[in-house]
Amino acid sequence: MLNEFLKEVSEQVDAAMGRWIPLEQVAFINQLFESMRYSVFSGGKRLRPALVLMVGEALGLKRQQLLPAACAIEMIHTYSLIHDDLPAMDDDDLRRGQPTNHKVFGEAIAILAGDALLTLAFQVLAESPLPDRAVIAMIRELAIAAGPLGMVGGQVADMLETGNMVEEERIKFIHQHKTGALIKAAIRMPVYAAQVDNETMSRLTSYGESIGLAFQIMDDVLDVVGDTDTIGKVVGMDALQEKATYPALYGVEVSKQMVNQLTAAAVRAVNDAKNLNQSKTLLIDLAYYLRDRDH
Amino acid sequence: MLNEFLKEVSEQVDAAMGRWIPLEQVAFINQLFESMRYSVFSGGKRLRPALVLMVGEALGLKRQQLLPAACAIEMIHTYSLIHDDLPAMDDDDLRRGQPTNHKVFGEAIAILAGDALLTLAFQVLAESPLPDRAVIAMIRELAIAAGPLGMVGGQVADMLETGNMVEEERIKFIHQHKTGALIKAAIRMPVYAAQVDNETMSRLTSYGESIGLAFQIMDDVLDVVGDTDTIGKVVGMDALQEKATYPALYGVEVSKQMVNQLTAAAVRAVNDAKNLNQSKTLLIDLAYYLRDRDH
Numbered sequence A, B: 001m002l003n004e005f006l007k008e009v010s011e012q013v014d015a016a017m018g019r020w021i022p023l024e025q026v027a028f029i030n031q032l033f034e035s036m037r038y039s040v041f042s043g044g045k046r047l048r049p050a051l052v053l054m055v056g057e058a059l060g061l062k063r064q065q066l067l068p069a070a071c072a073i074e075m076i077h078t079y080s081l082i083h084d085d086l087p088a089m090d091d092d093d094l095r096r097g098q099p100t101n102h103k104v105f106g107e108a109i110a111i112l113a114g115d116a117l118l119t120l121a122f123q124v125l126a127e128s129p130l131p132d133r134a135v136i137a138m139i140r141e142l143a144i145a146a147g148p149l150g151m152v153g154g155q156v157a158d159m160l161e162t163g164n165m166v167e168e169e170r171i172k173f174i175h176q177h178k179t180g181a182l183i184k185a186a187i188r189m190p191v192y193a194a195q196v197d198n199e200t201m202s203r204l205t206s207y208g209e210s211i212g213l214a215f216q217i218m219d220d221v222l223d224v225v226g227d228t229d230t231i232g233k234v235v236g237m238d239a240l241q242e243k244a245t246y247p248a249l250y251g252v253e254v255s256k257q258m259v260n261q262l263t264a265a266a267v268r269a270v271n272d273a274k275n276l277n278q279s280k281t282l283l284i285d286l287a288y289y290l291r292d293r294d295h
Helices: A002-020 A027-040 A047-058 A063-085 A101-105 A107-126 A132-146 A151-161 A168-194 A198-225 A246-250 A252-272 A280-292 B002-020 B027-040 B047-058 B063-085 B101-105 B107-126 B132-146 B151-161 B168-194 B198-225 B246-250 B252-272 B280-292
Strands: none
Touching: A002 A047, A002 A063, A002 A280, A027 A063, A027 A101, A027 A107, A027 B151, A047 A063, A047 A168, A047 A198, A047 A280, A063 A101, A063 A107, A063 A132, A063 A151, A063 A168, A063 B107, A101 A107, A107 A132, A107 B063, A107 B107, A107 B132, A107 B151, A132 A151, A132 A168, A132 B107, A132 B132, A151 A168, A151 B027, A151 B107, A168 A198, A168 A246, A198 A246, A198 A252, A198 A280, A246 A252, A252 A280, B002 B047, B002 B063, B002 B280, B027 B063, B027 B101, B027 B107, B047 B063, B047 B168, B047 B198, B047 B280, B063 B101, B063 B107, B063 B132, B063 B151, B063 B168, B101 B107, B107 B132, B132 B151, B132 B168, B151 B168, B168 B198, B168 B246, B198 B246, B198 B252, B198 B280, B246 B252, B252 B280
């Protein structure tokens, strides 16, 4: 049922994003749109849009109402990957086995395609068919999550950190912000959209925080114990680059235990949340799915 | 009276932006905030915030209500300058006589500071003390103006253009989008905020389009006939880089006539707009001020 949902959601999100980023609008800037589409349609798992739509489903919203929010968060995720891969940042030539955006379109277009996706995300979100109050709350939530005290701050901390000794406080900040902030926003946006009680918000926020951190620790663990072919990127790079990771700080076994505990906490938070319908099993299944993945 | 207004507005906008971009929030990402502040407080003219607040004043809004919109548009303007100056883009070492952001903080932080300012702009805008409907309309307006079919699209067209022959259609697109789109949004956001009739929106939009294009043509003219010391950047660079400009296409005299005509059209649009109070003289004075400037 989870796999079916993920597949269906992927198709709907892809179709909607194709409409938001059409080709052939102004001939001489087509390259910009090609570059945006190249990274948007490069085989992402659509985890963040799926979270938005899952929570929406469990709160009784129509999928159509949250499709803009689902696309917006994926656009922001995609822009962050394009900019992270730039020579001045992580300097990656490959992502998901394909040449990175700047390798195909050049650095200038890659920077601008990232800027364009980030900006477009807020236009898309502003056009959500939801109550005005909810739309503003979602925009504010996503901006905070993606901004200087959210995802961008996490990237800065990670970048400045590389090569130094890991420290507990800093590594937690990096994980909570670089990936955690956006995952949490994916959970919280649909709660704003549904305009439900604070208790539901707080339970689901806790779910979002738990799977967000578990997801990132698992990523780090897979970089140590995973298989390059299965994951689709070269493993062992974190240690080589002296990246701040949980395995580096606590070892693989303790890190795996942490993932287990966080997954259990996430499942508990969903079960404790009132006002969720039976679709909440998707959220529970997803928590286990993220824990048990090998890539 | 115009100079007094511009000075007062500058101070208010600077104070508000200082609050939005505080230092010492999280010690190990302080560099990000320093970098954002470096470019935000580098002596910009605050033209776009001034336009937002002028139109608001002429429509009877309180300045406090539009301060977030004024800050948001200046943050977006600032981010675009940081990214434009990057080595992969225009590769500029100096802006307003000071080292560019990446020269001081490095490319990675400069890219991220730009990303952070762009994202923060939408958070700030979402916190405007205005009716929900107006806030959403302003967010959508600014996102479209700054996005792929707005400012970013203009930058792409300009970049791909350099070194080619100028063509009328393309150069108009560049000017309307690279600078024009944001200036038009500065005018239109406060009209949404005031929730007035369509006729006022259409007159003021026409004002915005006229001064936006006049502003850019005048910039190009000053690059040909201006004085390096007065302008604060080396003149003659456009011709050297074979940039698409009006003087290159029509000559300096015809370009100056165009600026005159556009200024007259802008003044006419303001005079024709109903529902403006006596503060509309600020808008008229500004149109002449932009025409007559020597830097």
